[in-house]
Amino acid sequence: VTGRRRIEPVLPALRLGFAALLAWACADKLLHPYAFAQDVAGYRVFGPALSYAAAVFVPALELVTAVCLAAGVWLDAAALLNAGLMTAFLALVLQAFFRKLAIPCGCFSVGGDALIGPLKILENAVFAALSWVLVLRARPSGRAHGPASPRGAAPPEA
Amino acid sequence: VRTAARAAALAALALAAGAALNLLHPRGVPPRLVAAAAREREVPWNRITVDSARALFGSGRAVFVDIRERPEFDAERVPGALSLPFLSYFRAPSSFERGRDPDSIYVVYAFEPSRPEGRTLLARLRGRGFARAAWMYGGLSGWLERGYEADRGPGAGP
Numbered sequence: 396v397t398g399r400r401r402i403e404p405v406l407p408a409l410r411l412g413f414a415a416l417l418a419w420a421c422a423d424k425l426l427h428p429y430a431f432a433q434d435v436a437g438y439r440v441f442g443p444a445l446s447y448a449a450a451v452f453v454p455a456l457e458l459v460t461a462v463c464l465a466a467g468v469w470l471d472a473a474a475l476l477n478a479g480l481m482t483a484f485l486a487l488v489l490q491a492f493f494r495k496l497a498i499p500c501g502c503f504s505v506g507g508d509a510l511i512g513p514l515k516i517l518e519n520a521v522f523a524a525l526s527w528v529l530v531l532r533a534r535p536s537g538r539a540h541g542p543a544s545p546r547g548a549a550p551p552e553a
Numbered sequence: 554v555r556t557a558a559r560a561a562a563l564a565a566l567a568l569a570a571g572a573a574l575n576l577l578h579p580r581g582v583p584p585r586l587v588a589a590a591a592r593e594r595e596v597p598w599n600r601i602t603v604d605s606a607r608a609l610f611g612s613g614r615a616v617f618v619d620i621r622e623r624p625e626f627d628a629e630r631v632p633g634a635l636s637l638p639f640l641s642y643f644r645a646p647s648s649f650e651r652g653r654d655p656d657s658i659y660v661v662y663a664f665e666p667s668r669p670e671g672r673t674l675l676a677r678l679r680g681r682g683f684a685r686a687a688w689m690y691g692g693l694s695g696w697l698e699r700g701y702e703a704d705r706g707p708g709a710g711p
């Protein structure tokens with residue numbers, strides 16, 4: 396059994412897991428957009444205007460991505476957006492940590508999360524890595540798993 | 554290419570959904586707040602010290618404006634101050650601006666010495682012709698530390 400074969404049964408769970416994670420993450424942000432904007436501003440990467448705009452856009456992007464991942468619609472694009480979000484979150488958390496910003500993450504609830512630390516970085520790194528596994532295995536046809544390429548398939552019999 | 558195009562389409566859908574949800578949200582981010590935040594660096598950050606503010610208070614030449622939420626305002630404030638919660642102002646600025654003399658001195662404050670929202674609100678007020686609006690640098694905390702007088706209990710709105 397190859398490594399690629401071993402990972403196939405895990406992919407639907409990974410896809411649904413990310414859908415649930417994103418749905419959970421966006422709920423509190425959608426309910427409290429202004430408070431989320433304060434969390435975004437705390438990262439001191441965006442100016443105030445962009446922080447407000449991000450507070451409106453990011454939760455909606457998480458919601459749309461979650462719906463697509465859960466429903467299996469445009470999985471290739473949804474997986475790519477998911478990976479983009481997870482990688483961006485990792486980058487933001489990393490820069491906040493190295494700049495010694497004592498701020499809440501704002502990842503899953505606004506204003507109430509624990510402060511950013513090594514565990515939060517590890518959590519984000521794991522999510523980012525898994526999200527790219529999903530990108531590499533999602534096919535443009537919309538399937539999240541299955542043979543990655545014809546190279547892995549047996550040649551047709553003559 | 555197809556994956557990227559689909560991802561862009563989903564992002565555009567999220568942008569539209571985010572804007573719509575925010576407009577429908579009773580505690581959403583008002584668009585005029587984003588506009589004011591985008592312009593705030595073009596506007597001089599007009600600040601006065603707590604002691605200067607106290608001198609204006611003594612002369613009766615200034616209107617004090619408290620941008621905190623109503624429960625905080627009711628708990629403790631500068632005597633005679635108006636309550637103008639930050640988000641409420643951006644949702645309905647005319648309720649404050651209508652019939653108010655733009656040539657008066659407006660001393661805007663929060664509890665903290667400085668708050669990012671203060672600069673945004675000042676940018677908006679000054680952009681609307683309230684050229685003598687100023688931020689009380691030091692905040693209500695500085696005011697109380699100096700032993701200046703304070704009112705407690707329900708106060709006036711805009």
